[in-house]
Amino acid sequence: xxxxxxxxxxxxxxxxxxxxxxxxxxxxxxxxxxxxxxxxxxxxxxxxxxxxxxxxxxxxxxxxxxxxxxxxxxxxxxxxxxxxxxxxxxxxxxxxxxxxxxxxxxxxxxxxxxxxxxxxxxxxxxxxxxxxxxxxxxxxxxxxxxxxxxxxxxxxxxxxxxxxxxxxxxxxxxxxxxxxxxxxxxxxxxxxxxxxxxxxxxxxxxxxxxxxxxxxxxxxxxxxxxxxxxxxxxxxxxxxxxxxxxxxxxxxxxxxxxxxxxxxxxxxxxxxxxxx
Amino acid sequence: xxxxxxxxxxxxxxxxxxxxxxxxxxxxxxxxxxxxxxxxxxxxxxxxxxxxxxxxxxxxxxxxxxxxxxxxxxxxxxxxxxxxxxxxxxxxxxxxxxxxxxxxxxxxxxxxxxxxxxxxxxxxxxxxxxxxxxxxxxxxxxxxxxxxxxxxxxxxxxxxxxxxxxxxxxxxxxxxxxxxxxxxxxxxxxxxxxxxxxxxxxxxxxxxxxxxxxxxxxxxxxxxxxxxxxxxxxxxxxxxxxxxxxxxxxxxxxxxxxxxxxxxxxxxxxxxxxxxxxxxxxxxxxxxxxxxxxxxxxxxxxxxxxxxxxxxxxxxxxxxxxxxxxxxxxxxxxxxxxxxxxxxxxxxxxxxxxxxxxxxxxxxxxxxxxxxxxxxxxxxxx
Numbered sequence: 001x002x003x004x005x006x007x008x009x010x011x012x013x014x015x016x017x018x019x020x021x022x023x024x025x026x027x028x029x030x031x032x033x034x035x036x037x038x039x040x041x042x043x044x045x046x047x048x049x050x051x052x053x054x055x056x057x058x059x060x061x062x063x064x065x066x067x068x069x070x071x072x073x074x075x076x077x078x079x080x081x082x083x084x085x086x087x088x089x090x091x092x093x094x095x096x097x098x099x100x101x102x103x104x105x106x107x108x109x110x111x112x113x114x115x116x117x118x119x120x121x122x123x124x125x126x127x128x129x130x131x132x133x134x135x136x137x138x139x140x141x142x143x144x145x146x147x148x149x150x151x152x153x154x155x156x157x158x159x160x161x162x163x164x165x166x167x168x169x170x171x172x173x174x175x176x177x178x179x180x181x182x183x184x185x186x187x188x189x190x191x192x193x194x195x196x197x198x199x200x201x202x203x204x205x206x207x208x209x210x211x212x213x214x215x216x217x218x219x220x221x222x223x224x225x226x227x228x229x230x231x232x233x234x235x236x237x238x239x240x241x242x243x244x245x246x247x248x249x250x251x252x253x254x255x256x257x258x259x260x261x262x263x264x265x266x267x268x269x270x271x272x273x274x275x276x
Numbered sequence: 277x278x279x280x281x282x283x284x285x286x287x288x289x290x291x292x293x294x295x296x297x298x299x300x301x302x303x304x305x306x307x308x309x310x311x312x313x314x315x316x317x318x319x320x321x322x323x324x325x326x327x328x329x330x331x332x333x334x335x336x337x338x339x340x341x342x343x344x345x346x347x348x349x350x351x352x353x354x355x356x357x358x359x360x361x362x363x364x365x366x367x368x369x370x371x372x373x374x375x376x377x378x379x380x381x382x383x384x385x386x387x388x389x390x391x392x393x394x395x396x397x398x399x400x401x402x403x404x405x406x407x408x409x410x411x412x413x414x415x416x417x418x419x420x421x422x423x424x425x426x427x428x429x430x431x432x433x434x435x436x437x438x439x440x441x442x443x444x445x446x447x448x449x450x451x452x453x454x455x456x457x458x459x460x461x462x463x464x465x466x467x468x469x470x471x472x473x474x475x476x477x478x479x480x481x482x483x484x485x486x487x488x489x490x491x492x493x494x495x496x497x498x499x500x501x502x503x504x505x506x507x508x509x510x511x512x513x514x515x516x517x518x519x520x521x522x523x524x525x526x527x528x529x530x531x532x533x534x535x536x537x538x539x540x541x542x543x544x545x546x547x548x549x550x551x552x553x554x555x556x557x558x559x560x561x562x563x564x565x566x567x568x569x570x571x572x573x574x575x576x577x578x579x580x581x582x583x584x585x586x587x588x589x590x591x592x593x594x595x596x597x598x599x600x601x602x603x604x605x606x607x608x609x610x611x612x613x614x615x616x617x618x619x620x621x622x623x624x625x626x627x628x629x630x631x632x633x634x635x636x637x638x639x640x641x642x643x644x645x646x647x648x649x650x651x652x653x654x655x656x657x658x
Contacts, residue, residue: 051498064517069502084306089350113339
């Protein structure tokens with residue numbers, strides 16, 4: 001008797017031969033990736049028409065699990081790598097999937113300049129408030145007073161409000177969700193993927209192993225409960241008003257959705273003119 | 277085959293590099309302004325759109341190097357240009373390029389260093405950095421032109437070598453060569469030999485993106501249906517990370533190095549001048565080879581049996597060539613604008629006691645009479 005192998009509904013987009021993944025129990029990355037794959041399926045994006053580029057870190061490993069042309073680059077450099085790739089392949093959708101440390105500490109300069117250019121790409125940032133892969137160090141997103149392995153007395157630094165940085169730098173689409181908001185997140189990802197120009201979604205996700213257990217939310221469930229109790233949806237508000245504070249509300253929603261010519265359109269227009 | 281007449285141009289080295297790149301099929305440039313290389317970016321911003329290519333000025337050299345890797349995986353021939361401080365920043369992604377076997381060309385118009393050094397003045401202090409400036413074991417190729425004509429020709433060759441061996445190729449220029457204007461003979465486009473990267477012929481299911489039969493695997497780029505995973509982590513033939521298996525590390529790194537080392541003779545470009553009956557050889561490259569040539573010519577007129585070994589390939593270093601030379605040549609004099617870099621490679625291959633050195637610390641080119649005096653001193657054994 002032959003037994004038909006069961007396929008995961010998302011197998012089309014997954015490198016099944018690389019599963020199980022490396023992420024810890026309670027981590028928000030699996031959920032986030034699942035939302036992304038559903039967004040791809042609902043938009044009927046063919047794997048050949050998509051490239052995923054990551055930097056280094058836990059989120060950076062996403063590139064290794066998606067069955068598309070996928071590039072796991074150097075720390076912080078996913079955006080400039082994706083810049084070259086997208087300019088060479090204008091018909092492909094290019095998504096940068098990386099973490100808060102990768103995109104906003106070591107890669108911060110690239111982020112603000114890609115947003116300023118209104119470069120046609122989607123940047124999905126999983127913000128877990130710390131450097132998970134290296135064991136939970138202070139990140140540019142760690143809330144004030146939070147404890148990490150390099151801020152054992154509590155964080156002295158003011159964190160970035162990522163959505164505010166994105167909007168101020170020129171992003172045309174800016175949204176924030178937590179990994180609890182799976183349907184809203186998926187819908188937002190669909191909007192971002194269809195948006196022309198620089199679209200950005202911040203996904204607040206639990207890192208119980210490295211961050212949560214040092215900050216009174218030792219399990220993934222504790223952190224999800226916190227999101228449930230403290231998330232407040234406020235579409236369209238000025239992201240400057242959406243700072244994240246320890247013990248405070250997490251303001252989520254779509255903050256920016258505007259139209260602007262993209263760098264990419266301008267470049268191809270210039271080539272047309274120059275070739276005449 | 278009858279070749280068509282060459283076009284006569286009056287180019288600086290920097291312009292010749294840009295034109296050579298376009299002639300070689302370069303259609304993507306990402307860069308950041310830095311003296312003394314900026315004219316290359318300026319010229320590319322003007323010329324690339326005319327041939328359907330893309331120019332983008334990035335926010336720094338880290339980004340520039342990353343962008344050309346991305347463009348190369350998008351199927352374009354891609355280049356950046358910089359000088360020492362920017363070259364230092366690019367090392368990170370030169371390493372990624374070496375690890376992921378990404379064809380690309382990096383122009384380094386050397387100025388005097390270290391650090392910010394003398395931005396507008398010549399140096400040749402990046403010899404060693406162009407070999408192992410990034411961390412870990414890898415091999416790249418570095419070519420060094422000494423005239424605008426060579427800037428054109430060697431840039432074309434740099435692209436061809438990058439495509440053939442799937443490796444970042446450095447064109448190790450210097451400020452003097454970059455800013456010097458001379459006649460350049462530009463061949464008809466159809467007379468320029470162009471090499472393209474090898475593409476997979478098998479179906480995506482059978483394709484192993486990092487499996488090589490002859491050191492260099494065929495390359496499937498983005499959007500070609502192969503869904504390749506590319507990572508800077510140690511990876512197996514499938515391209516998947518294998519970060520705890522020393523056997524995978526060994527076979528990968530060995531191949532990355534051997535694909536260059538074992539092809540050294542094919543990559544080698546050494547020009548000999550008056551070497552036939554020479555007892556002594558001056559060894560030089562780039563602008564220093566020009567001064568050396570004048571000095572050697574003068575020494576010959578004075579009866580010294582001296583010749584010039586002009587290296588146009590710096591890396592991989594032509595070790596076997598120098599081993600052979602060591603049996604025929606009694607004395608070697610290395611002339612370079614640094615305090616001793618290429619010298620060590622020559623010493624290693626011909627024996628330390630045979631090698632003398634004439635350094636310059638940057639900021640100026642050797643005067644031919646200085647080299648001539650040193651030739652006399654070494655030759656006469658004073």
